Amino acid sequence: MFNAKRVFALMHEQTIDGMPLNDIVGGGNARDVGEEWAAFLANQGFLRGGARILDIGCGCGRLAAALADSRPDVDYVGIDIVPGLIDFCRKNITESVPSFNFYVVQQESSLYKSFIEDHDIPVFTDDTFKDGYFDLVIATSLFTHTRRDTTQAYFSMANRLLRAGGTMLFSCFAMDEHAQKAIHNRSTHPFQSGKVETASDGLVEDRYNGELSAIGYPAAMLEEMLDAAGFDGIAGFYRGFWRGSAGHSFQDVVQAPKALDVPHDFDGSAYLKRHPDVANGGMAPLFHYKIYGIKERRPLR
Numbered sequence: 001m002f003n004a005k006r007v008f009a010l011m012h013e014q015t016i017d018g019m020p021l022n023d024i025v026g027g028g029n030a031r032d033v034g035e036e037w038a039a040f041l042a043n044q045g046f047l048r049g050g051a052r053i054l055d056i057g058c059g060c061g062r063l064a065a066a067l068a069d070s071r072p073d074v075d076y077v078g079i080d081i082v083p084g085l086i087d088f089c090r091k092n093i094t095e096s097v098p099s100f101n102f103y104v105v106q107q108e109s110s111l112y113k114s115f116i117e118d119h120d121i122p123v124f125t126d127d128t129f130k131d132g133y134f135d136l137v138i139a140t141s142l143f144t145h146t147r148r149d150t151t152q153a154y155f156s157m158a159n160r161l162l163r164a165g166g167t168m169l170f171s172c173f174a175m176d177e178h179a180q181k182a183i184h185n186r187s188t189h190p191f192q193s194g195k196v197e198t199a200s201d202g203l204v205e206d207r208y209n210g211e212l213s214a215i216g217y218p219a220a221m222l223e224e225m226l227d228a229a230g231f232d233g234i235a236g237f238y239r240g241f242w243r244g245s246a247g248h249s250f251q252d253v254v255q256a257p258k259a260l261d262v263p264h265d266f267d268g269s270a271y272l273k274r275h276p277d278v279a280n281g282g283m284a285p286l287f288h289y290k291i292y293g294i295k296e297r298r299p300l301r
Contacts (some may be wrong), residue, residue: 002096004069008034010092011060016084023058024082026141034066034251037140042071044255046136048295053132054161056154057081057142058102061089068097077129079105082290090121103128107150121145128204132163135295139170144214144251148201148225149215155229164261165294168231171251172242173216174205179243179252187244190214222254232259260290263300270301 008031011022022030022209041047047067058064067076076099077263080086089102103124137158143151158168173179173191182188190213191206199205204216206227217225223234236255241247268285272278275298276287289298 002068002072002093004065007061007065007092010088011062011065016082017257021060021085021088022062024085025062030060030062031066034062034064037063037068037138038070040065040248040253041136041138041169044141046169047071047074048135050075050136051136053077053290054129054137054158055079056105056137056139056158058085059141060085061093061102063140064089064093064100064102068100069095072097072099074099076100077134078102079124081105081107083117083121084123087119102108119123120258129161130167131160133167134161135163137162137166137168139168141171141251143170143172143217145212146215148203148221150215152225152229155225155231159258161259163294164258165290166258168256168258169253170256171249171253172222173214173240173242174219174222174237174252174254175216175220176219178239179216182243182245185244189242189244191216191242226256230258231256233257260294262286262290267298271298274299274301 011030012020014021016024021123022028024077053074054078055063055076055078058080061078064076064078067074078086078089078100079102081104083104086104094102095102104119104121106125131196139154139158142154146154155168162168179188183191190208191204197205197207202221203217204218205212206214206216226234232255234254235257238253239245240249240251240253242250266286266289271285271289271293276283
């Protein structure tokens with residue numbers, strides 16, 4: 001039986017290279033972070049039974065543990081570049097909840113290089129899952145420290161692996177007019193060091209004691225990158241309280257849908273005949289298919 005309380009405690013107790021697992025992925029209270037995101041996903045309607053979720057940069061499994069405790073019916077996959085974190089998740093989550101799986105993703109990182117070591121854990125590759133497999137792709141506290149080319153590659157991978165109409169949710173420091181004003185007023189954290197710089201690639205950098213501590217993405221750049229990856233714009237934006245004001249979570253959250261591909265031969269009458277519940281509900285067949293049918297993988301006829 002899965003014991004979420006014990007797993008969250010282990011995230012603070014177990015270490016890699018002398019550092020607690022939870023501190024490697026940003027610190028704070030592991031359970032609070034995981035449950036905050038799980039509640040957000042539930043409130044936004046992303047946790048329908050059987051939903052297929054890919055968590056990029058899953059870390060020590062804070063979100064995974066919260067979901068395994070509250071929604072073990074979802075099909076969850078977590079990937080991360082630190083083998084020790086993935087090993088922890090496989091031993092403490094997968095062994096109790098087999099529908100939750102974890103893989104190592106191979107990528108160089110100057111920030112985490114001291115934690116990357118040889119391993120025999122399954123590796124996540126382009127062939128691990130077929131294109132369009134996932135309903136939701138999540139990336140929390142990942143694009144706060146990745147450069148544009150790496151982030152663009154993840155956007156493209158997410159779009160490829162999402163079904164038509166699926167969604168990518170990610171957190172970041174989005175540099176819009178509101179954020180720039182907050183930085184100017186020194187009311188933010190991070191970006192309060194007085195050493196905020198704009199790099200040659202357009203990213204906003206915060207350097208603390210000479211070390212890069214955070215990366216911010218101009219809002220217009222995020223839209224451009226998502227469009228280049230094939231997403232259908234930004235459908236939702238939730239300000240984070242890093243700006244010094246009220247917010248859903250610490251970082252900003254961006255919701256980007258993958259465009260719907262409605263078959264050219266879609267037949268509303270055939271769809272209603274195949275699904276009497278839709279016909280009885282009185283909803284227009286094409287509207288139902290776009291909003292619910294694709295997500296529920298309903299056949300057209």
